[in-house]
Amino acid sequence: xxxxxxxxxxxxxxxxxxxxxxxxxxxxxxxxxxxxxxxxxxxxxxxxxxxxxxxxxxxxxxxxxxxxxxxxxxxxxxxxxxxxxxxxxxxxxxxxxxxxxxxxxxxxxxxxxxxxxxxxxxxxxxxxxxxxxxxxxxxxxxxxxxxxxxxxxxxxxxxxxxxxxxxxxxxxxxxxxxxxxxxxxxxxxxxxxxxxxxxxxxxxxx
Amino acid sequence: xxxxxxxxxxxxxxxxxxxxxxxxxxxxxxxxxxxxxxxxxxxxxxxxxxxxxxxxxxxxxxxxxxxxxxxxxxxxxxxxxxxxxxxxxxxxxxxxxxxxxxxxxxxxxxxxxxxxxxxxxxxxxxxxxxxxxxxxxxxxxxxxxxxxxxxxxxxxxxxxxxxxxxxxxxxxxxxxxxxxxxxxxxxxxxxxxxxxxxxxxxxxxxxxxxxxxxxxxxxxxxxxxxxxxxxxxxxxxxxxxxxxxxxxxx
Numbered sequence: 509x510x511x512x513x514x515x516x517x518x519x520x521x522x523x524x525x526x527x528x529x530x531x532x533x534x535x536x537x538x539x540x541x542x543x544x545x546x547x548x549x550x551x552x553x554x555x556x557x558x559x560x561x562x563x564x565x566x567x568x569x570x571x572x573x574x575x576x577x578x579x580x581x582x583x584x585x586x587x588x589x590x591x592x593x594x595x596x597x598x599x600x601x602x603x604x605x606x607x608x609x610x611x612x613x614x615x616x617x618x619x620x621x622x623x624x625x626x627x628x629x630x631x632x633x634x635x636x637x638x639x640x641x642x643x644x645x646x647x648x649x650x651x652x653x654x655x656x657x658x659x660x661x662x663x664x665x666x667x668x669x670x671x672x673x674x675x676x677x678x679x680x681x682x683x684x685x686x687x688x689x690x691x692x693x694x695x696x697x698x699x700x701x702x703x704x705x706x707x708x709x710x711x712x713x714x
Numbered sequence: 715x716x717x718x719x720x721x722x723x724x725x726x727x728x729x730x731x732x733x734x735x736x737x738x739x740x741x742x743x744x745x746x747x748x749x750x751x752x753x754x755x756x757x758x759x760x761x762x763x764x765x766x767x768x769x770x771x772x773x774x775x776x777x778x779x780x781x782x783x784x785x786x787x788x789x790x791x792x793x794x795x796x797x798x799x800x801x802x803x804x805x806x807x808x809x810x811x812x813x814x815x816x817x818x819x820x821x822x823x824x825x826x827x828x829x830x831x832x833x834x835x836x837x838x839x840x841x842x843x844x845x846x847x848x849x850x851x852x853x854x855x856x857x858x859x860x861x862x863x864x865x866x867x868x869x870x871x872x873x874x875x876x877x878x879x880x881x882x883x884x885x886x887x888x889x890x891x892x893x894x895x896x897x898x899x900x901x902x903x904x905x906x907x908x909x910x911x912x913x914x915x916x917x918x919x920x921x922x923x924x925x926x927x928x929x930x931x932x933x934x935x936x937x938x939x940x941x942x943x944x945x946x947x948x949x950x951x952x953x954x955x956x957x958x959x960x961x962x963x964x
Contacts (some may be wrong), residue, residue: 514835520813520833520835522807522810522812522838523808524784524807524808524810524811525784525798525810525812526789526808528785528810529788530785532788533785557812557834557835557837557838558833558834558835558838559832559835562832568766601759608778623716623852624909624910624911624933625909625910626837626880626881626910626911627716627837628837628881628910628911628933629716629717629718629719629759629911629933629964630716630717630719630759631715632715632850633716636755646717646963646964648759648789648790649716650790650812650813650837650838650880651837652836652837652880654737667717669715669716688812690788691788691789691790691812692788692789693754693788693789693790696788697788
């Protein structure tokens with residue numbers, strides 16, 4: 509059975525890489541920023557490359573922010589990547605005064621001084637025991653800010669760069685990764701496959 | 715901990731991978747998508763694809779090449795060569811690049827870096843610097859014009875990151891293709907002057923060279939000739955780096 513996955517057109521992200529990874533995992537990738545399709549799609553990817561302020565502005569202008577918030581609240585299959593994770597929070601130091609989608613009750617902050625920024629490259633990911641989708645391994649990161657405090661009710665995986673940070677969060681079929689699963693080799697491909705399987709299960713029970 | 719990266723570099727001309735050794739002609743070493751995939755399977759942490767062709771059709775070729783490489787490649791892909799505008803970059807990103815590398819166009823117009831990083835994020839913008847050793851400093855050389863610029867490479871790296879570059883790809887061009895080891899003084903001076911990661915390029919031929927580059931402050935090393943010639947696989951190279959205490963992705 510093929511998953512149909514809607515990839516949200518954010519205007520800046522590396523959509524082609526995300527779509528190619530989904531196709532390799534046997535899914536059909538459809539790119540759109542139509543809020544009604546985002547609301548109804550069986551599975552949605554919120555990719556993220558770019559800056560918090562402009563990306564949030566674009567999500568609001570197309571009303572996709574509301575559709576994404578509703579999906580995450582209801583546990584509908586959703587995968588947020590990199591800036592995508594950050595957009596789901598309450599807000600970011602990168603854009604003071606700009607509210608995020610607000611479904612993750614936490615905030616995004618800069619890395620401390622003394623480490624390379626952006627964090628660019630492969631870093632170990634260590635999941636909490638409660639994680640079902642996330643496993644230990646090396647993932648590819650490309651980020652200048654990060655979350656350090658996981659919101660209540662979510663299982664977290666951790667990384668370390670100038671101290672511990674949240675590498676990913678999961679709750680049911682909702683997965684938010686600070687790293688790029690689409691660029692994380694075989695480990696990332698396996699994670700995407702597990703998410704697609706979870707997405708199929710979730711849709712079947714809806 | 716963030717790991718050290720080993721990046722495979724493919725110089726592409728008219729949809730073929732070539733490698734120039736300083737005093738020799740470009741040699742044809744294979745087809746880009748197949749080579750990129752083979753290096754990824756060996757354990758390459760990233761692929762850099764530099765378009766060195768000079769034909770009027772280069773952009774069409776480059777976009778098609780990037781699309782073919784991306785279809786099977788599950789690790790990051792940086793593409794450089796002839797990028798002069800946000801539209802040039804977007805065409806490559808839409809074809810499957812994750813980062814774009816700019817060189818001559820940024821020297822001519824540093825605001826290009828601001829435009830690219832505002833649009834795509836700093837982590838997407840690689841500033842490629844070719845530097846030549848002079849008696850008192852390293853001079854930025856714009857290879858396409860074969861023109862010395864009189865610009866100090868360390869100063870330019872700092873300026874470039876202020877304009878939004880998120881990574882420096884630093885080539886000591888007197889070392890390029892010579893297998894004499896990286897220009898360590900250049901790496902040391904640039905790595906100490908910027909916050910962004912620095913990728914060392916030019917002259918790396920042995921594990922010892924790579925260890926020296928990491929010790930000098932490089933976050934990643936670029937390899938081309940030694941891979942294309944089959945001197946060493948990336949897997950073997952990374953195992954040796956690990957034995958010497960470097961944290962690398964297995």
